[in-house]
Amino acid sequence: MKITIVAGARPNFMKIAPIIKAIEQVQQTGKDISYRLVHTGQHYDKKMSESFFEELNIPAPEVNLEAGGGTQAEQTAAIMVRFEKELQQNRPDVVIVVGDVTSTMACSITAKKLGVDVAHVEGGIRSGDMTMPEEINRIVTDSISDHFFTTSQTANENLLKSGVEPDRIHFVGNTMIDTLLSNIGRLKDPEITVRGARLEAQSYFTLTLHRPANVDEQSKLRSMMNAIIEGTDKYPIIFPVHPRTARYLEELSITDERLHFVEPLSYLQFNYLVKHSKGVITDSGGITEETTVMGVPCLTLRDNTERPETVTIGTNELIGTNPSYLKPYLDKLLKGEWKKGGVPPLWDGKASERIVQKLVQLYA
Template sequence: MPKITIIAGARPNFMKIAPIIKAIEKAKIAGENIDFRLVHTGQHYDKKMSGSFFDQLGIPEPHSNLEAGGGSQAEQTANIMVRFEKELLENPADVVLVVGDVTSTMACSITAKKLNTDVVHVEAGIRSGDLSMPEEINRMVTDSITDHFFTTSEIANENLRKAGIDEDRVHFVGNTMIDTLLANLEKFIDPDIRINGGKLKGKEYFVLTLHRPANVDEQEKLKDMMQAIIDGTGNFPVIFPVHPRTAKILQNLGIEHERLHYVEPLSYLEFNFIVRNAKAVITDSGGITEETTVMGVPCLTLRDNTERPETIIMGTNELVGTNPKRLKPYLDKLMAGEWKQGGHIPLWDGKTSERIINTLLNLY
C-alpha cells in the first residue's frame, strides 16, 4: 500500500495537486490500497488561499501546515527542511510527491532523501537554462535526487535523457495544471469587472500580468514596457490584476492611462474567466502560457527564455523578451489578425493525474 505525502507550498502547487488527490480518491473507491497525506509548507501566504480557494478546486484541508513562510531564500529553505523533517519522522511515507519548482519542492525533496524516502517529481525535466532564476536551481537540484520523474512533454523527457536518467524512471504523463483547467472550464466565475460603467466585452480587452524581477525591478525599464503595451494595444482596455501595493508603486511612477485598469488579484476561477475571454494575454508567467495554449488564447511572454517551449512550438505563445522595443511587431501581428492558431499538445488531455496514480500503484 503506497502511503504518499504530497507537498504543496505556493498557490500554483495546489492547482497541480488538486487533480492528483482526486485521482487517489477515485482509486480508493475502486478498491486500490493507497492513501495520502497533504502537507502545506506555508511557503506563501496568500489571502486568496482561503477556504473558498480549496472549495473551488475541491482540495481537502491540508493534514499539516508547516507555516514556514517568510525570510530570505536560504531562511525559507532551512525552515521548511527543519519542519518537514519533523513532519516526516512523525508520519513516515513510502513516497514524497513534489510538484513544480518552488522552494518547497527542493527543500522537501532533500529532506525526504536524507530520510531514505523515495521522491517523485511531477513536472520534472523542464528547464529554462537561466540560472539567475531561483526556480531553475530548484528544478535542477530536485531532479538530481528524484527517484521517478513525471513529465509534461517530450522536450522534458529529452532534458532528462541528456542528464543520464534511465528511461524506466521517466514517465511521460502530461500536465496536471491542464487537468485542473479542463475540470473547471464550466465553473469559471465572471468577476464582473466594470470599465467606464460597462462590462468587459469578450475578445475586446487584454490581460496583463507582471511579477518577475527582470520586468518590475528597474523603474525606467518598467515604465518603457508599460508604455509599449499601451501604445501597441490600440483602443482596447488592458486589465492588470495586481497586488494593491504594487499598483500603488506603478501609480507613483506615473504609470497610469485611461485604458490601463488595475484590479485586485483574482481567484483561480475568476482569473481564468477573463483569460479565456481575452483578445490576448501579455505575461511573464510560465503557467499562464500553458493555460492560454489549451484555451486557444494568444499569449505574449515578456521573458528572454522559457521552460515551456512546447507552448511556443505547438501552442499560442510567443517569446517576446524583456526589451520593450521588441513588443511592437508582435502586437502589430496580433492586431492585424495574423496570430498563429496553435494546436494540441500530446497528453494535455485532462487525464494526467490518473496516469500518475496508476504508475505509482505499479511502482509501489
C-alpha cells in the first residue's frame, strides 16, 4: 500500500506527526506499507513550518511544492497544478489530507480528478459559518472524500446527515491530541520575562487572535483588546502575535504595561505557555482542544465553533465576538468558579494507530 500524506500549514504538522509514527510502527511488523510526505509550502516561515518538523521529529518531506503566498485563489491554483504533477509521477493508493486549510481542499480535488482515493482526517466538523474559508474547505473536502477519520460523535452525525454511508465513517479520536500527549513531557519553557522576572504558573493569561472577525476592523480590534486588558485584572497577558495580526496592532498602537507581545512560538514552547496559564483567550479552534486535554480554562472569542465537544465536555466557553461579553466570563475565572471539564471520548493518544489499522484493512 502506498500512501501520500499532505501537509501545508501549521495546524497540519501536529496532525500528521503521529500518523507517520504509526505507519513506521506498522512497517516494522513486515506490512507492505509506505508513505510519501508532500509539503505544499502553504506556510513557509520557519516558526510556522520548519520548527514543527524539527520538534515533532517529522521526517523531511519528499517534496515541497513551495506554493505559499498570494491570494487564496492563487494559492489554491498553485497547489493543484504542482500536486497534480506530483501524483502523476508518484501515484499512491490513497491520499491522506488533514484538517481544513487551503492545502486540504486543493489536494483533495486534485487527487479525486486523477481517480485517487482521499481519506480526510478530521472529517465532518462544522461551524455552520460560511464566512470562514475553513468551513468552505471542510465542506468541499468532505463532499468528495472516500473515507473519513473523525474526532467526535458530532462529526459522525454531520457526515451521516450529508448522506455519507456509515461504513466510510471511522471514529478514531484526535491526532492532534496524540501529538500533545506524546510530547507533554518535552514542553519547553520559552523563558519569557515580565518586569525582569520569569513567569510563574497560573500568574498570566495567554492570548491569540487572528480571525478576520476580530482583527480586520480597527475599531473592533481596539474594543476587544481593551476588554481583554480591563477584564484580566492584574495579570500579565502574553500575546504570541500572528504576523497578520501584528500589522493591525502596529497600526493601532495598542499598548499596556501588562500586555506583552512575543514572536510566534514553536510547538513545544507555545504549549508550555498554555499549560501553565491561568487561562487562554483565543479565537483558534485547535487550541481549544489542547486546553481541554490539559484542563486549562479557555475563552473563545468566536460566535460559533466546529469543535462543540470542547464546550460541552471540555474547559472551553464560547464567548462570542462582542467585546462586552468577555468580562463576566473572566470574572468567573478570576473567582475560581470555572468549570472543571473532561476529555472527549477517544482523545487518548491512540487515534493515529486506529487510522493506520483501518487503512491497512482497506488498502493493504
